[in-house]
Amino acid sequence: MKRRNFLISAAALTAGVTIMPRLAFAAEGVIDVYFTSDQNVIDFWTNVVKPKFEASNAGITLNLVDGGDGAGVAAIGDRALAALASGTDPQADLFEGFDTRVTVDGIAKGLYVDFEKAGLSNYSKINPLAFDIPTNLPYRGSQVLLAYDTTKLDPASVPKTWADLVTWIKANPGQFIYNRPNKGGSGGNFVRRAIFEANGNDPTKFTVDNFTDALATETLTPAWEILNDLAPSLFEGGAYTSGNTQSLQLLGQSAVTMIPAWSDQALSAIQQGVLPETTGLVQLQDLGLPGGFTKLAVLSNGTNKDAALKLADFLLTEEIQSAVLTELGGFPGVSWDYVSADLRAKFADIIPASIPTFPGGKWETAVNDGWYRAVAPNVDPAS
Amino acid sequence: MTSTEAGALAPAPTQRKRPIGLLLVAVPVLLVLWLIIWPIIAAMIQTIWLPTPDGGRALSVSSYEFFVNDPYSRANLAITLWTTGVCAVLLLLVCLPIALYLRFSNSKIAAYVQGLAIFPMFVPSIILSFAFIRVLGPNGTVDLLLNSVGLPKIKSPYLTPWGPVIGLVWDNIPLTVLILLSGLGNVSNQAIEAARDVGAGRIALLWHIILPRLSNSILVAISFAVLGIFSSFTLPYILGPAAPEMMGPFMQRTFRDLFDPTNAITQAVITFGFCILFGLFYVRSVAKNRTP
Numbered sequence: 001m002k003r004r005n006f007l008i009s010a011a012a013l014t015a016g017v018t019i020m021p022r023l024a025f026a027a028e029g030v031i032d033v034y035f036t037s038d039q040n041v042i043d044f045w046t047n048v049v050k051p052k053f054e055a056s057n058a059g060i061t062l063n064l065v066d067g068g069d070g071a072g073v074a075a076i077g078d079r080a081l082a083a084l085a086s087g088t089d090p091q092a093d094l095f096e097g098f099d100t101r102v103t104v105d106g107i108a109k110g111l112y113v114d115f116e117k118a119g120l121s122n123y124s125k126i127n128p129l130a131f132d133i134p135t136n137l138p139y140r141g142s143q144v145l146l147a148y149d150t151t152k153l154d155p156a157s158v159p160k161t162w163a164d165l166v167t168w169i170k171a172n173p174g175q176f177i178y179n180r181p182n183k184g185g186s187g188g189n190f191v192r193r194a195i196f197e198a199n200g201n202d203p204t205k206f207t208v209d210n211f212t213d214a215l216a217t218e219t220l221t222p223a224w225e226i227l228n229d230l231a232p233s234l235f236e237g238g239a240y241t242s243g244n245t246q247s248l249q250l251l252g253q254s255a256v257t258m259i260p261a262w263s264d265q266a267l268s269a270i271q272q273g274v275l276p277e278t279t280g281l282v283q284l285q286d287l288g289l290p291g292g293f294t295k296l297a298v299l300s301n302g303t304n305k306d307a308a309l310k311l312a313d314f315l316l317t318e319e320i321q322s323a324v325l326t327e328l329g330g331f332p333g334v335s336w337d338y339v340s341a342d343l344r345a346k347f348a349d350i351i352p353a354s355i356p357t358f359p360g361g362k363w364e365t366a367v368n369d370g371w372y373r374a375v376a377p378n379v380d381p382a383s
Numbered sequence: 384m385t386s387t388e389a390g391a392l393a394p395a396p397t398q399r400k401r402p403i404g405l406l407l408v409a410v411p412v413l414l415v416l417w418l419i420i421w422p423i424i425a426a427m428i429q430t431i432w433l434p435t436p437d438g439g440r441a442l443s444v445s446s447y448e449f450f451v452n453d454p455y456s457r458a459n460l461a462i463t464l465w466t467t468g469v470c471a472v473l474l475l476l477v478c479l480p481i482a483l484y485l486r487f488s489n490s491k492i493a494a495y496v497q498g499l500a501i502f503p504m505f506v507p508s509i510i511l512s513f514a515f516i517r518v519l520g521p522n523g524t525v526d527l528l529l530n531s532v533g534l535p536k537i538k539s540p541y542l543t544p545w546g547p548v549i550g551l552v553w554d555n556i557p558l559t560v561l562i563l564l565s566g567l568g569n570v571s572n573q574a575i576e577a578a579r580d581v582g583a584g585r586i587a588l589l590w591h592i593i594l595p596r597l598s599n600s601i602l603v604a605i606s607f608a609v610l611g612i613f614s615s616f617t618l619p620y621i622l623g624p625a626a627p628e629m630m631g632p633f634m635q636r637t638f639r640d641l642f643d644p645t646n647a648i649t650q651a652v653i654t655f656g657f658c659i660l661f662g663l664f665y666v667r668s669v670a671k672n673r674t675p
Contacts (some may be wrong), residue, residue, distance in 0.1 A: 071639040180625050182640040235521075239542035240625040246516065255521035368640045373455050376626035 029060050031304045031311055034067040034076050036097040037294065038244060040268040042066055044328045045096075053314050060307050067095075070102065077103040077297075081111050084301045093302035094311065099360065100135040100297045107135055113298040118309055122316035125334040127293075129355070136295035139315045140324045141331035143283070143291030143355050144189040147251060147266045148258040150280040161286040162197050166226075168258075170233045175257040177235035177250055180376070182368040184244035189290040190260040191227065191371055192358040198222035201287045203356040211362040220366060224374035231375065240376065248275060260289060267329030291355040293333055331355070423655065430649045446649040458627040460653070466548055466619070466629060467612045471605050473552045474559050478604070481556075482563035483593070486570070504557040508550070512621035515550055516541055546622030547629065551615060555608045562607065566600020567593070599668050606665040610658055630654045 035042050042064055050062045067073035073095050080090035081103055100112045112135040115123060120137075130138035146165070148158060152175075159165040169176045179187030199205050199219050206219070231238035235256050241247045247259040248266070252275050261269075261281075269275040283289065296315070298308045314320065321332040322339050332339050358367075433443045450456045481500050485493055503511070518524045520541040529536060540546045570593050578592050616631035623629060628636070630650060638647035 071635065074639065182636060236539075236542060241542070242621050242623075242625075246621070249513075249516055250521065253517075253520065253522040365641050365643075368636070372626055372628075372636070376624075377455070377458070 028303060029307070030063050031060065031093045031308050032063045032065060032091060032302075033094045033096060033311075034065050034073045034092055034098075036067055036070045036073045036095070038265055039066070040265050041096070041294075041328065043268070044323075048323050048327050049315065049320060052319065053311055056314075057307070057310065060304075060310075062311070070098070073098050074102045077106060077111070080299050080301065081106055081109065084109060084111050089303055090299055090301055093299055093304045093308040095297040095299075097294045098136075098297045099295060100133070101361070107133075110300055113300050113305070113309065115298075115312075118298075118312075120309065120313040120316065122313050122334070125316055125338045127333060127335045129357075130293040130333055132293075132295065135297060137297070137312055138293035138295050139312070139333040140321075140328065141291060141293045141333060141355060142185075142262050142264050143331065144186050144193075144260050144289040145263050145266070145281050145283045146258055146289070147248075147261040147275070148280050148282065149251065149254065149276075150278045152254075152257045153280075155280050155282075158280065158282050160282065160284060162193065162284060163286075165284065166230065169230055172257065173233040174235050174237070176230075176233070176259070177239060177241055177247060177256050178260050179241040179243055179247050181371050183242050184247075185292070186244045186247060186260045186262050186265075187240065188367075189292075189358070191223070191367060193284070193287070193289045193356075194226045195220060195223040195358070195367070196287055196290075196356065198226055203287075203290070203358065206359050206363055208359040208361050208363070211359075211366070216363070216366040216370070220370050221374075224370060227371070227375045251275060251279070263291075263331075264329040288356055290358050291331075292357050294330075426648045427652055430645060430652055433645065446645050447653075449646065450649055450653060455626070456633075456650070459630060459633045462544060462627040463613060463630045463654075464657075466544065466551070467609050469548050470551050470555070470612045471609055473548065474555055474608050475601065475605065477552065478556060478559040478563055479601075482560050482567055483589075485560070485564055486567040500560045501557045503553055503555075506554075508554055508615075508617040509621070511550060511554060512618055515546070515622060519546075519549070541622060542624050544624060546624075547615070547619040550618040550622050551612050554618065555611065558611075559604045559608055562604040563597065563600055566597045566603075569596045569600075599672055602664055602668040606661045606668075609661045610665075613658055613661070614654055 033045070035045075045062070045064050050064065054061055067076060076090075076092050077095065077098070077100075080092055083090040100107055103111060106112060114134045115137045116134040126138055127141070130141065132138065146158075159168045178190040181188035181191040195206075196203060199222070234240075235250070241250060244262060244265055248261060248269050250256050251259045251261075252269075263281070266275065266279070266281055270277065270279050296312055298305065298312055302308055316334055318334075318338055318340060321334050322343050324330045324332055325339060325343055336344055358364075430446050431442060431444055432440050433445060435441045481496065485497055485500070488496075506514075516523065519537070519539060521539045522536075523539070526536045526539075540549055574592055575588060578588055583591070614631050615629065616635060619629040620632040620635075623632070630653075634647050634650045634654070637643050637650060641647075
C-alpha cells in the first residue's frame with residue numbers, strides 16, 4: 001500500500017508543478033537576456049560580460065536565460081509583439097544571436113530598436129562587413145573550421161583544400177560527419193562551402209536580394225550532387241547529427257575522425273575537456289568554410305530598454321571585443337583596428353582577413369529545404 | 384409527497400445543485416473550447432482558405448494535395464506510423480510482464496522494480512537523448528563493456544529509425560505500467576485462486592482470467608502512449624535520422640526553418656487526424672467502461 005500511496009502523491013505533485021501558473025514580472029534594473037547560442041556563449045556572458053558590466057554599472061544586473069534555439073527565442077519575440085500591441089510588459093529586453101526578421105511584422109511595428117538611431121557611442125566601430133539591417137546589431141563573429149583527431153590523422157597530412165578533403169573522406173569511409181544544415185551552423189556552413197565549390201568558389205554570386213527559384217535550382221543542384229557523392233563515405237553511410245554539440249560528442253567519443261565545427265565552440269570544448277587535447281583544428285586554404293556575425297536585438301518596449309542599450313554599447317568596447325577573441329575563441333564584431341594592438345598582431349596570421357558569408361533569407365530556406373529533399377534521404381536523384 | 388417526507392426531500396437539493404455543477408464544469412469546458420478546440424478549427428480553416436495571387440482568399444485544398452503527392456512528406460508520415468506501431472507493440476511486450484510481476488509479487492524486490500519502472504517519468508527527454516548517445520551511441524558505454532571482454536561492437540541505433548524507438552519506449556514505460564497496474568486491480572485474487580483450484584495453468588490464467596479483464600486498460604494505455612509518440616519531438620529529433628523524419632520534427636522544421644506556416648499547419652492537421660483516431664479508441668473504451 002505504501003508504494004501505491006507514494007505513487008499517487010508523486011503523480012499529483014508532478015501534475016501540480018506542471019500546471020502551477022508562472023507569474024513573473026520584469027524587474028526594474030534586471031536586464032533579461034535571451035540566448036539562441038550554445039552553452040559556451042552563455043558561459044562567456046556569465047564569466048566575462050556579466051561581472052564586467054555589473055561592476056561598471058551599479059544597480060543593473062543581468063538575467064541570462066537560455067532560450068534553447070532560434071525557435072525558442074522567436075517565441076519570446078512573438079510574445080513581445082503581442083505585449084507591444086496590448087501595451088504590457090514583454091518580460092524581455094535583449095535577444096542574443098537573433099535575426100529580427102524572424103518575428104513577422106516585428107520590424108514594421110517597431111518592436112526592435114533601430115540601432116542607427118539609438119546613438120550607441122561604439123556603433124561606428126562595427127566591422128562594415130558585418131552590417132545587415134539596422135535592427136540587428138552584430139557584436140561577434142565566428143567561422144566554421146575542421147576539427148580532427150590528431151591521434152588518427154597526422155597534422156602533416158591533414159586536407160587543406162576542398163579537393164583534398166573530398167579525397168580524404170572517400171579514402172576513410174565512416175570517419176566524417178556533419179550536422180543537418182538547419183540544426184546548427186557547423187554543418188550548415190559545410191553545406192554552404194559545398195555550394196561555393198559547385199559555383200566557382202565565388203561567394204559574391206549569392207546576395208540577399210538576388211534569390212530566384214531558377215538561380216537556386218541552377219546553383220544548388222550541383223552542390224547536392226557533390227554532397228550526395230560524399231554521403232556513402234560519411235559516418236554510417238550517410239548519417240547526419242542533429243546539432244553542433246552532437247557532432248562534437250561523436251568526435252569526443254572517437255567515433256569519427258573529423259567534423260566541421262565552430263571555431264569558438266571547438267576551442268572552448270578543448271579547454272573544458274569535452275574534446276581531448278589531441279584535437280587539431282584546420283581551415284581550408286582555397287576558400288575557408290563560411291562563418292558569420294552574431295547579432296543582437298533590443299526590444300523597444302522592454303522595461304529596461306535604456307539599460308539594454310547601454311549593455312549593447314558595452315559589448316562593442318575594446319575590453320569585451322578583445323575578450324571575444326581570447327576567452328570565446330570568436331572574432332570581434334568591430335573592425336580589427338578596435339581590438340588591442342598585441343592581439344591584432346597575435347591573431348593576424350591565424351585568422352583570414354575575410355570570412356566568406358552566405359546570405360540568409362530565402363537562400364537559407366532554399367538550402368534547408370533542398371538539402372532535406374535531395375541529400376538527406378540518401379537517394380540518387382537520377383533514379 | 385407528505386407521507387414519505389424523507390424520500391420527497393432527498394431529490395430537492397440535487398435539483399438545486401445542478402446549475403452549480405454545470406457552472407463548475409463550465410470553466411474547464413470553456414477553457415478547452417477557447418484554448419484547444421477553437422485553435423484547431425482556426426488552423427483547419429487556415430489550411431483550406433488560402434491566399435490567391437490577386438490578394439484575396441479562396442477555398443483550396445492545394446496544401447493537402449501537395450502533402451499527398453509529395454513522396455518526401457509521405458515518407459515522413461510512413462516513418463511516424465511505423466515508429467508508433469513498433470513502439471506500441473514493444474511497450475506492451477515490455478510493460479505487461481512488469482505490471483503482472485508488480486501485481487502478483489509480494490517480495491521486497493518488487494518495490495525496487497516499481498521504482499525503476501517509474502524512474503523514466505522523472506528524466507527529461509533531452510537528458511535521456513544525450514545519455515542514450517553516451518551509452519548506446521558509437522563507442523559508447525555498451526561498446527566499451529563489450530570491448531573489455533573481447534566482443535565486437537554493437538551496430539549503434541543512433542541516427543537510425545531504431546534510435547527514437549528505443550528512447551520512446553523507455554520514456555513511455557512508467558505511464559503504461561501504471562495504467563496496466565490499475566487495470567490489474569480489477570482482477571481479484573479470488574478469481575485467480577478459483578481458476579487455480581480447477582487446475583488452470585499459468586498460460587490459461589493469463590489468457591482466460593487476466594487478459595479479458597485487462598483489455599480495456601491495454602487499450603487505454605496504448606492509446607495514451609500512441610498519442611504521445613505520434614507527435615513526439617525531442618527524441619526523434621536528436622536520435623533519429625535526418626530523413627525520413629517524424630511528423631513532430633518535420634512540422635517544426637517546416638514552420639521555423641522554411642517559414643511555411645500553411646504547410647506546417649497542414650501537416651499538423653493530418654497528424655491531428657491520425658491522433659483523433661487513437662483518441663476515439665480511448666473515448667470508446669472509457670465509455671464502455673462506464674455503462675455497466
